[in-house]
Amino acid sequence: MSQTFTYTEEELVALLKSNDKRAFEYLYDNYAGALYAVILKKIEDTILAEDVLQEVFVKIWNNFSTYDTSKGRLFTWMLNISRNLAIDTLRSKSFKKQSKIQNSEKAVDYVSNNINEDEKFDALGIRNQLNRLSQEHKRIMNMAYFEGFTQDEISKQLGIPLGTIKTRMRAAILELKKILQP
Amino acid sequence: MTKEEFISSGLLELYATGISSQEESRMVQEYLTKYPDLLEELKQIEISLEKYAQANSIAPAASFKEKLMQRVFPGEEDNKVTAPVIYMKKQGGGSFIFKLLAAASVILLLVSIILNYTIYRKYHDTKDALQIAQQKMEQQDKSNRAMSEDLNVMTNKYAQPVVLSGTAKSPEAVAKIFWMKNTGQVYVDPTNLPQVPAGKQYQLWAIVDGKPLDAGMITTKKGIYHIQKMKSFGKADAFAITLEKEGGSPTPTMDAMIVSTKL
Incomplete structure (x- = not known):
């Protein structure tokens, strides 16, 4: 949906705290695609993934009062909800995590071929730039940020010592910043 | 750990990606409270990751949003998002006129x-x-x-009026004939003849050389009697009117003679 206006993060949060329906719609229009992609990384079945996405937005709406701005940005909070709900769903459906780990590389490729054309955000331009990200930086960010693997799991998957994950992650995000900043 | 050491440790990045342990998260919170300018550092990391997530976004099915809006705002009519409805504006002044x-x-x-x-x-x-x-x-x-x-x-100056007087049978009856001397035309005025019984009709006779000749039927339609034209006779000895059956008879019924005259 086309929005003819933009909210600052502060405005959006204030409106959502006052149960503003338009703000909720704005939230959906601007973030549903990103959150849906995160869920799809865990749950390949689109019907189930949509169910989870719906639960995510219901939870965001109902529990918005629990969002604490001092702990991070709104999107980080929403992404955590999405990721955790996807993981919980997987567990409750007794999915095998192992298969998901093996599929994670495939999922990244799948995602990069599906662009939400409605996004005002210049996803395509940034995507092209993000191709410059090194493969190992991409992998560590995806596993942590999108898929919610623990440091222990990442260490085993990538074959790097637990202690270096912090610095590896920092390096990945520094590269990301560099690419994003003109 | 100094602030700089903290920044370069990568704990903020772990925290932002959501995989920091409970202990690490608590430490990050402590540093954020202690050094508020670290919030800006964290914000930049989060914004970068957010852009990364947006770049990878996948749109849900078009019908999904409506389903969600119905769930979150049940019973509200403006949840439909598929096609915007454009309402025609009523024209204020024009409508009254x-x-x-x-x-x-x-x-x-x-x-x-x-x-x-x-x-x-x-x-x-x-x-x-x-x-x-x-x-x-x-x-x-x-x-x-x-x-x-x-x-x-x-x-008519040539008209010779002839009065036919009633016979013994009908002494009251009178008829008049106007006989045109120049043309021989005969007119009869039946005004004073008695009412004709049903099925009967008056017939006029002209007596020429002792013989009665049919001079025509007298129409007494609707009881209105007018002078009417009969047959023409150049000469006649006498005229008579008899009551005959409707349409007339070839010879007069003498005992039914109503009026007659001799010229």
Whole structure:
């Protein structure tokens, strides 16, 4: 949906705290695609993934009062909800995590071929730039940020010592910043 | 750990990606409280990751949003998102004038219908009255013409009036004949003949050289008796009128003679 206006993060949060329906719609229009992609990384079945996405937005709406701005940005909070709900769903459906780990590389490729054309955000331009990200930086960010693997799991998957994950992650995000900043 | 050491440790990044342990998260919170400018550092990391997530976004099915809106805002009508409805704007000033014109035209139509009906009724009445008047005039015209014919016959200078007196059978009966000397035309005035019984008719006879000759039937239609033209005779000894069966007889029934005369 086309929005003819933009909210600052502060405005959006204030409106959502006052149960503003338009703000909720704005939230959906601007973030549903990103959150849906995160869920799809865990749950390949689109019907189930949509169910989870719906639960995510219901939870965001109902529990918005629990969002604490001092702990991070709104999107980080929403992404955590999405990721955790996807993981919980997987567990409750007794999915095998192992298969998901093996599929994670495939999922990244799948995602990069599906662009939400409605996004005002210049996803395509940034995507092209993000191709410059090194493969190992991409992998560590995806596993942590999108898929919610623990440091222990990442260490085993990538074959790097637990202690270096912090610095590896920092390096990945520094590269990301560099690419994003003109 | 100094602030700089903390920044370069990568704990903020772990925290931002959501995989920091509970202990690490608590430490990050502590540093954020202690060094508020670290919030800006964290914000930049989060924004970068957010852009990364947006770049990888996948749109849910188009129908999904409506389903969600119905779930979150049940019973609200404006949750449909598929196609925006554009409402036609009512025109403020125009609508009153339009209504006024509409009302005026309806009133005019009603007045027109009533007027039409009234005029139609009047026209009909007039037409009926005219017809009656025309019929009356026609009748009067007819009787006028008959009367003027009667008068013409009576005042004709060649007309020889002959009075037929009643016989013993009907002493009251009188008939008059106007015999035109120049043309031989015979006119009879049956005004004073008695009423004709049903199925009967008066017949006029001319007696020529002792023989009775049929001079024509006398029409006494509708009880109106007028002078009427009969057959012509150049000469005649006498005239007589008998009551015969309708359509007449070849020879007069002598005992039915009503009037006669001798010239």
